[in-house]
Amino acid sequence: NAGVTQTPKFQVLKTGQSMTLQCAQDMNHEYMSWYRQDPGMGLRLIHYSVGAGITDQGEVPNGYNVSRSTTEDFPLRLLSAAPSQTSVYFCASSYPRGTTKETQYFGPGTRLLVL
Amino acid sequence: GQQLNQSPQSMFIQEGEDVSMNCTSSSIFNTWLWYKQDPGEGPVLLIALYKAGELTSNGRLTAQFGITRKDSFLNISASIPSDVGIYFCAGLGGATNKLIFGTGTLLAVQP
Numbered sequence: 001n002a003g004v005t006q007t008p009k010f011q012v013l014k015t016g017q018s019m020t021l022q023c024a025q026d027m028n029h030e031y032m033s034w035y036r037q038d039p040g041m042g043l044r045l046i047h048y049s050v051g052a053g054i055t056d057q058g059e060v061p062n063g064y065n066v067s068r069s070t071t072e073d074f075p076l077r078l079l080s081a082a083p084s085q086t087s088v089y090f091c092a093s094s095y096p097r098g099t100t101k102e103t104q105y106f107g108p109g110t111r112l113l114v115l
Numbered sequence: 116g117q118q119l120n121q122s123p124q125s126m127f128i129q130e131g132e133d134v135s136m137n138c139t140s141s142s143i144f145n146t147w148l149w150y151k152q153d154p155g156e157g158p159v160l161l162i163a164l165y166k167a168g169e170l171t172s173n174g175r176l177t178a179q180f181g182i183t184r185k186d187s188f189l190n191i192s193a194s195i196p197s198d199v200g201i202y203f204c205a206g207l208g209g210a211t212n213k214l215i216f217g218t219g220t221l222l223a224v225q226p
Binding site for chain 2: 040041043103
């Protein structure tokens with residue numbers, strides 16, 4: 001298994017540009033999520049999905065959209081990039097969701113710089 | 116947003132020393148997870164705890180789920196240089212039933 005994969009690894013955008021961060025997992029996990037990591041802030045939840053076709057907002061959803069058309073993929077879209085969105089973005093997946101044995105596995109991250 | 120109180124923020128120790136760090140919360144959690152993050156990498160799961168009072172080991176690492184369900188501890192024995200990194204606690208449950216992360220403990224180990 002490749003686990004959780006993310007592309008691209010690095011990206012530089014200009015303010016106002018849009019882009020999609022890709023995330024895929026091959027573990028047949030139902031639950032997937034996106035976090036951003038900023039210095040001194042730990043990881044903050046942006047959006048999450050409990051299964052194909054179902055998404056919900058996390059702690060910091062503004063400026064981001066998600067969709068979940070398949071179990072494997074959970075892309076994160078920046079609609080109009082702003083410098084405040086400069087961060088490291090991590091995708092995570094977990095199984096089984098909502099049970100006592102839930103854990104989360106993280107991808108390697110996408111480092112985004114918005115100028 | 117809600118975050119866990121993780122301490123200490125950083126530790127600078129000599130190789131061979133033992134290390135302790137902890138997380139506390141005002142909310143009750145059903146699951147506690149401990150992660151390590153190396154520079155330029157994503158967090159990697161070290162230990163998962165699912166029951167109050169549970170004590171679990173993974174090699175030189177030992178973690179405990181506090182009896183009150185509001186705290187957790189991670190101990191590293193006989194530290195080595197490759198233990199360097201940022202350690203995060205995470206709690207699942209609470210008011211939102213989402214995974215909440217601590218702010219991390221930076222560990223530096225001098226050979």
